[in-house]
Amino acid sequence: MPSEPLITPLNARPLVRIEKVTLDFPAQSRSAAGLRALDDVSLDIAAGEIIGLVGESGSGKTTLGKTLLGMYPVGSGHIWYEGADVTAPDALRLRRRDLQMVFQDPLSSFNPRFRIGDSVALPLRLHGICSRKEMSGRVGKSLERVGLSADYAHRFPHELSGGQLQRVAIARVLGIEPKLIVADEAVSKLDVSVRAQILNLLKAINRDTRISIVFITHDLSVARFLCNRIAVMYFGRIVEFGPTESIFADPRHPYTRRLLEARRSHSLDESSEQPTDPMTASRGVDRLAGCNYRDRCPARIGRCEAERPSLEGASHDRRFACFNPRGDHGDGTRARVVAR
Amino acid sequence: MTGFLSNRSACLGAGITLVVIVAVAAGPYLSVYSPTDMDFLALLSPPGWKHPFGTDSFGRDVLTRILYGARVSILVSVTGVCLASIVGTAAGLLAANFGGWIEAVVMRAADLLLSFPSFVLALFLMVVLGFSIASVTVAIMLVYLPIFARLSRNTATLVKDEPWVQAARLFGQPVHSILAREILPNIAAPILVQAATGVAFGIIIEAGLSFLGLGVQPPNPSLGSIMADGREYFARAPWVLTMTGLTISTALLGLNLLSDGMRDLMDPKLRSRI
Amino acid sequence: MTADAPALEVVELKTTFFSRGRAAEVINGISFSVARGEIVGLVGESGSGKTVTGLSILRLLPEHAEVEAKRIRFGQYELAEMSDSKFASLRGSELAMIFQDPVGSFNPAKTIGWHLRHAMARRKNRQAGMEDGWQGDPLALLRDMGIRAPDRIIDAYSHQLSGGMLQRVLIGMVLALGPQLIVADEPTTNLDNLVERQILELIRHHQRRLGLSVLFITHDLTIARELCDRIAVMYAGEIVEIGPAAAVLDEPQHPYAASLLRTARSLERHEASLFELPGEPGGNARLRSGCRFAARCPSVMQPCQIEHPALVRVSPQHQARCLLHAQ
Numbered sequence: 001m002p003s004e005p006l007i008t009p010l011n012a013r014p015l016v017r018i019e020k021v022t023l024d025f026p027a028q029s030r031s032a033a034g035l036r037a038l039d040d041v042s043l044d045i046a047a048g049e050i051i052g053l054v055g056e057s058g059s060g061k062t063t064l065g066k067t068l069l070g071m072y073p074v075g076s077g078h079i080w081y082e083g084a085d086v087t088a089p090d091a092l093r094l095r096r097r098d099l100q101m102v103f104q105d106p107l108s109s110f111n112p113r114f115r116i117g118d119s120v121a122l123p124l125r126l127h128g129i130c131s132r133k134e135m136s137g138r139v140g141k142s143l144e145r146v147g148l149s150a151d152y153a154h155r156f157p158h159e160l161s162g163g164q165l166q167r168v169a170i171a172r173v174l175g176i177e178p179k180l181i182v183a184d185e186a187v188s189k190l191d192v193s194v195r196a197q198i199l200n201l202l203k204a205i206n207r208d209t210r211i212s213i214v215f216i217t218h219d220l221s222v223a224r225f226l227c228n229r230i231a232v233m234y235f236g237r238i239v240e241f242g243p244t245e246s247i248f249a250d251p252r253h254p255y256t257r258r259l260l261e262a263r264r265s266h267s268l269d270e271s272s273e274q275p276t277d278p279m280t281a282s283r284g285v286d287r288l289a290g291c292n293y294r295d296r297c298p299a300r301i302g303r304c305e306a307e308r309p310s311l312e313g314a315s316h317d318r319r320f321a322c323f324n325p326r327g328d329h330g331d332g333t334r335a336r337v338v339a340r
Numbered sequence: 341m342t343g344f345l346s347n348r349s350a351c352l353g354a355g356i357t358l359v360v361i362v363a364v365a366a367g368p369y370l371s372v373y374s375p376t377d378m379d380f381l382a383l384l385s386p387p388g389w390k391h392p393f394g395t396d397s398f399g400r401d402v403l404t405r406i407l408y409g410a411r412v413s414i415l416v417s418v419t420g421v422c423l424a425s426i427v428g429t430a431a432g433l434l435a436a437n438f439g440g441w442i443e444a445v446v447m448r449a450a451d452l453l454l455s456f457p458s459f460v461l462a463l464f465l466m467v468v469l470g471f472s473i474a475s476v477t478v479a480i481m482l483v484y485l486p487i488f489a490r491l492s493r494n495t496a497t498l499v500k501d502e503p504w505v506q507a508a509r510l511f512g513q514p515v516h517s518i519l520a521r522e523i524l525p526n527i528a529a530p531i532l533v534q535a536a537t538g539v540a541f542g543i544i545i546e547a548g549l550s551f552l553g554l555g556v557q558p559p560n561p562s563l564g565s566i567m568a569d570g571r572e573y574f575a576r577a578p579w580v581l582t583m584t585g586l587t588i589s590t591a592l593l594g595l596n597l598l599s600d601g602m603r604d605l606m607d608p609k610l611r612s613r614i
Numbered sequence: 615m616t617a618d619a620p621a622l623e624v625v626e627l628k629t630t631f632f633s634r635g636r637a638a639e640v641i642n643g644i645s646f647s648v649a650r651g652e653i654v655g656l657v658g659e660s661g662s663g664k665t666v667t668g669l670s671i672l673r674l675l676p677e678h679a680e681v682e683a684k685r686i687r688f689g690q691y692e693l694a695e696m697s698d699s700k701f702a703s704l705r706g707s708e709l710a711m712i713f714q715d716p717v718g719s720f721n722p723a724k725t726i727g728w729h730l731r732h733a734m735a736r737r738k739n740r741q742a743g744m745e746d747g748w749q750g751d752p753l754a755l756l757r758d759m760g761i762r763a764p765d766r767i768i769d770a771y772s773h774q775l776s777g778g779m780l781q782r783v784l785i786g787m788v789l790a791l792g793p794q795l796i797v798a799d800e801p802t803t804n805l806d807n808l809v810e811r812q813i814l815e816l817i818r819h820h821q822r823r824l825g826l827s828v829l830f831i832t833h834d835l836t837i838a839r840e841l842c843d844r845i846a847v848m849y850a851g852e853i854v855e856i857g858p859a860a861a862v863l864d865e866p867q868h869p870y871a872a873s874l875l876r877t878a879r880s881l882e883r884h885e886a887s888l889f890e891l892p893g894e895p896g897g898n899a900r901l902r903s904g905c906r907f908a909a910r911c912p913s914v915m916q917p918c919q920i921e922h923p924a925l926v927r928v929s930p931q932h933q934a935r936c937l938l939h940a941q
Contacts, residue, residue, distance in 0.1 A: 056806040056807075056808060056809070057776075057777075057806055069510060071506065071509075071510070093512070096510065096511065096512035097512075099510075100510060100511075101506070101507065101510055103503040103506070103507065104503075105503060108502050108503045108504060109503045109504055109507055110504050111504045111508075111521070111522055111525075111526070112504075112526065113525040113526060119504075122508070122511060122513070123511040123512075126511050126512050126513055127511075127512070161660075161894050162660070163894055164894065172507075176511075191659035191660055191833060191895055192659065192833060192834070192835070192874055192877055192878065193659060193873065193874065193877055193890065193891045193895060194659075194894065194895075195877075196877045196880070196881075196888035196889060196890040196891075197890045197891075199888055200887055200888050200890055203887070218806045218807055219807065220807075221881045221882060222881065225881055225885075225888060258808065259807070259808070262807045262808050262810075262811050263807060
């Protein structure tokens with residue numbers, strides 16, 4: 001059975017509310033335009049859910065994850081955490097415990113000079129979770145909780161494999177009992193057989209502790225397994241979001257459909273699209289009018305050039321930003337791809 | 341440790357340096373002469389049984405003078421470089437971590453100091469501060485300060501955005517702890533290598549200054565002043581200049597081999613395995 | 615030499631790494647061949663030895679590695695005994711490699727155009743007259759690699775291009791050299807799915823067009839399934855299964871291949887819990903007596919701990935290294 005969306009009462013306050021957040025990275029040189037990394041992004045994250053941020057590199061998914069942790073200063077817009085406005089740069093200082101991150105590269109997540117045990121103990125120490133005497137016992141239990149034996153604490157990071165290190169990374173954040181974990185491509189660098197272990201682990205943790213997880217990935221299959229809801233991002237904007245199964249059964253935005261196509265095993269001979277390089281395509285602050293997917297979109301109509309589609313939808317929970325969602329070369333037939 | 345022993349440069353360098361240090365530390369106690377003992381019956385005598393390195397124009401034992409002089413050189417150099425590394429590294433770390441005006445000030449100050457050729461800078465400082473052991477130490481310190489500042493700031497800039505540092509910030513680790521615990525140990529390697537080279541160069545600066553009469557003043561022996569003397573009567577008694585020069589070269593060789601070896605050792609550790 | 619002699623034939627390739635007086639055997643006598651015009655996939659996870667295989671054949675390993683083989687036949691050449699200098703002239707002309715991270719294949723101080731012209735000139739020196747239709751024109755080559763506005767790229771430097779773009783240029787460069795055999799080491803692993811798809815299509819298209827032989831190294835079964843004609847699955851320095859792609863991936867005969875497939879499938883079928891193999895694909899397996907996969911094998915039996923299985927023919931084209939199939 002796939003992950004069901006959480007049944008949350010409509011008036012329940014979201015754990016995190018991101019409201020019209022825009023974030024620009026300044027221009028590197030005088031001739032280049034600044035880069036708009038996040039463009040008017042709004043998203044609610046409920047307690048206990050796993051939400052996927054899906055997109056290619058350059059989509060802004062990692063930036064969004066880091067921004068909600070306070071790692072980047074917001075340009076405009078607001079971020080609310082448990083009802084409090086935490087937009088200001090230092091606002092999360094008192095809530096550091098609650099919002100944590102697991103990184104993409106397990107090896108560089110750990111100070112190479114310190115033993116695993118010391119790295120796991122660090123947040124415990126900083127937040128006074130237990131006394132010094134209890135520390136090594138506590139560390140041992142954290143490691144066992146993620147399926148590693150307690151004597152891994154004596155080893156150095158380079159002695160462990162990617163999968164083992166990622167477990168330690170999870171153990172390290174679990175120790176301070178956060179409310180939300182941002183997992184930034186946490187399984188992308190792992191072998192296939194190990195990936196399954198970590199994904200199962202994350203799912204079990206969410207089930208047991210009700211910790212919210214923001215799962216950033218470019219792999220829709222992984223998102224489908226793990227996430228209750230998915231938000232698809234493209235060039236700094238959320239183009240579609242909703243419960244996982246709804247996204248897969250009935251993708252509305254042409255980009256979402258494109259992503260779904262790409263993950264399916266079909267013959268490599270078919271290719272309807274000119275390659276576009278997300279990095280070199282202009283994303284300057286000067287080029288923001290209209291829909292940002294228009295250059296690659298097969299369903300493009302005149303309106304897409306000048307007007308920017310906003311996120312609309314039948315329910316507050318299922319939205320997409322497209323003027324021509326079922327278009328396919330404008331001839332009215334629905335897009336071929338439907339998830340099985 | 342086994343890695344160290346298998347690296348020939350490092351071992352040789354460490355060995356030579358160790359010999360020099362032991363000789364310089366213990367020598368003065370073991371020597372039967374004092375650096376100022378004059379033996380008027382043995383002026384400018386060539387190296388022999390009584391005086392392994394010969395005597396100078398005052399009949400003083402050259403070996404003993406070299407040992408005492410080397411003490412001063414090494415002391416001055418090591419102290420100067422140590423101070424430079426501590427202050428310079430700290431400045432560089434702060435510059436890298438905070439950026440903005442702090443970085444601008446530190447880097448421009450470093451640029452200023454670096455724009456002077458090191459020896460010229462040292463000379464200038466001697467004139468301003470007067471000639472003494474302390475001022476030579478300060479001169480060496482100021483020569484090396486910007487080098488450490490730049491080095492630590494450059495390496496720290498690479499390290500400060502590594503995921504483990506980001507994680508530490510997310511855990512709420514205070515800034516001073518991040519600098520000391522997360523960043524510093526990981527930039528220590530090139531700094532140590534630089535320190536070893538720095539001590540070598542510091543010896544040259546000190547010797548050069550005292551050679552010109554601008555460093556440690558007589559009758560305190562100093563490698564440079566011994567060489568200055570030796571130069572005057574080189575034709576008659578080449579051993580004074582030569583032995584002193586050889587001593588300096590040997591110490592430098594040892595230190596440079598050591599720093600080369602250290603650098604070789606630090607590198608492969610960073611390279612990933614296939 | 616008959617026309618259907620394989621492009622590459624490797625027999626008993628063994629690679630050992632020496633470090634601090636200890637010898638670590640990374641590849642344990644593997645054998646396989648790549649026919650002309652065929653794409654053979656070398657599939658495995660980290661520690662399997664797949665990358666080292668490619669590097670061994672191309673003599674790109676560091677000094678402390680030792681490569682032995684009974685035979686490495688490349689077309690008419692016997693590589694195993696060849697001198698380094700003679701081999702150096704073959705490498706980069708007849709025999710080429712595409713790496714996982716394209717950045718390292720480019721001189722950061724030179725433009726893309728310089729690289730392409732350099733590659734084309736190298737080809738021209740070797741064989742008068744180009745057969746591939748680019749006529750020494752880098753812009754045409756880039757267009758053929760699916761780059762829409764090559765004139766924007768031609769004067770750019772490698773650091774200015776994204777991974778996907780750079781990989782296209784690298785493929786173009788390699789094709790410009792006119793090799794007989796290409797070893798591709800995880801060329802799309804660092805790329806997003808969409809770009810990855812495009813690059814694979816590109817490789818497939820040109821491989822068919824030029825009749826190239828390719829040894830494609832990857833950890834991704836799905837890619838291997840779509841791209842490769844035959845697949846060899848590696849584990850802990852050995853080939854544990856080898857056969858036609860469809861056969862190996864539709865009906866895997868070795869429990870390791872089968873579990874890789876099951877994991878991939880359970881992901882596709884959105885099951886509530888993914889099939890997982892306990893333990894890690896680590897280096898310790900090599901030290902074990904008996905079957906190297908025994909510690910993690912879901913079908914392990916008593917003899918597996920003691921007897922090291924040999925490759926057994928399961929069907930005419932398909933072999934597996936497992937006691938389940940031993941007579």
